[in-house]
Amino acid sequence: MRLSDGLKELDSIYAPMPARIAAVRKITEMENLYTIELPHKYRIRHRPGQFVQLSILGVGEAPISISSSPSRSDSAFELCVRRAGDLTSALHRMKRGDLVGIRGPFGRGFPVDNFQGKDILFVAGGLGLAPLRSLINQILDLRGNYGRVIILYGARSPKAMLFQGELIEWAARADVELHLTVDNPDGEWANSVGVITTLFKEVDIFPRNTAAVVVGPPIMYKFVIQELLNIDIPKGNIWLSFERRMKCGVGKCGHCQMNHLYTCQAGPTYSYAEIEGLPEALG
């Protein structure tokens, strides 16, 4: 078959579905936002928190979490990709119209249904906002079904902040509480300075009715979890997402295994209650 032929019955779990880069938007110095279109208007049908295996022929595959919400992924979905390794560097050299391959979506994603009626506390560090944005927008698109929406977001510097247009929109909404912090402010920065946990002082949280969803670098988790436990959020209502280097995505290759859990299948999203005793999850 030709990769450009579009969807054909694929006879291997390793065969990527051909996909087209419909748009590329540079959103920071290191991150681009890619709009990915599947052939024949095929919908990706994902849940927030799920990931795809993004494939470039001759380079390889890497797991990338889906950054658009299901509510806004009818004709295409979005991947926010930092230029870091071989594959992501190759992707950053690609342009609109180029072909990539997609397998997935994989993983179970966040339990959106369990969040209904609850206040949702989002805590994002750096690139962690990329997967969280999928859940945030999903919830904002059915806003009445949820309680307060509180977003705490920390980045290295104001320029490193992702989705700045959306941050402005969220800040303007009366039904979203957005709190930002950076490590290195520039002259115009009017928000907080310091690590993400400094933002907890700015918000009043009612633990009985709050689910926290936390995505960020490994180092962030320990401190944020402690903060959440301090305000009595139940362990089962603290949700995290783990970045592991899945090779297969289908529970076999072993690369993403944390203790007994294959993160590609059982995760990459876990409640703290599920992984609390696993040293290979939080170290």
Next chain:
Amino acid sequence: MSFKIMPKSVFPDWVEHLRENYRVVAPVQKHGHFVFDEIETCDGLCLKSPPSVLPPKKYIMPPREILLQYELDGSNFETVIESEPTVILGMHSCDIHAVKLLDHVFSMGYAEQNYQAHRDNTYLVSIECMSPCTENSFCRDMGTASANDGYDLHMIDLGDVYAVYVNTRRGGRLLEGFRRVFESSPPDEERLNQKLSEKWQKFEYKLDFDIVEMSDVLHASYNCQHWGELGDICLACGMCTQVCPTCYCFDITDEADLLMQNGTRSRQWDSCQVNTFSEVAGGHDFREKLAARQRHRFMRKGKYQMDAFGMVGCVGCGRCATSCLVHITPIKVFNELHKRRQAEQPVEEIHHALI
């Protein structure tokens, strides 16, 4: 169960018969070691060999296998699923148990077509082990010194003849057209049971505890200092996992030709013992220490697979022990963990747990 009788004198003719339709692989000696290799005659074939260097897994999950081939510009792209009709002769029951685990893993959830294709085209002919093979093997402990299923044909050496169980219909096909096997008679059954009962006396237990306690022993040993001691001597060469019949972790990599026109994506064996295996973006490694990697390996072998599938993750073949340059052996490791656990658990606590 009924079985057939094959005189040993006609065995070479049967192999010849099989070779008309199949690639036949069996243990042969090479450079002083036994390996599974294709045979053309029965000359080098040895059905009473110690475990082969690599398990017969290599025929159903090859060390490296192309999954996709393509032109880099996307103008041509195809999946590659290949297999060759193969009869594996002379498999030990430990390796049969290992294949049962692999079958489960590669068929659950997303079934892997490459594995399935090999498996559908591969016939397993095992032979009953009548005596222990090496000092490192502990199949009696792991419950793998014999197998009730998992093979297509199973042979038992009765002296001048083999008893041949036909376990599957496809196994029966291997005997079709070969007229020199006989139906068994009651005296054959008597001989068979006599032989089997003699067998078990020769297999000693080598672990100090029963397999049903394995998961608990490992659970209690998660923070045992012994892992650190193993980590201190482990060379992270990955040999233990390369020779293991139940290891199936792999990597997937792309390769392009020099002209950057054609490329392949392939799956190859990987090892949780080598230093890039658990690396994630940004260079962070969630299982960096050698102690943690050894622990992970033994947890998979003794606990994780058992807890998840109810199947042994280690079949006691002893290959890892034989290949380990610093003599880390599962018998010693499991017994050491058990010993330290016993030492740490006060007697009153044990009594209390019983009340």
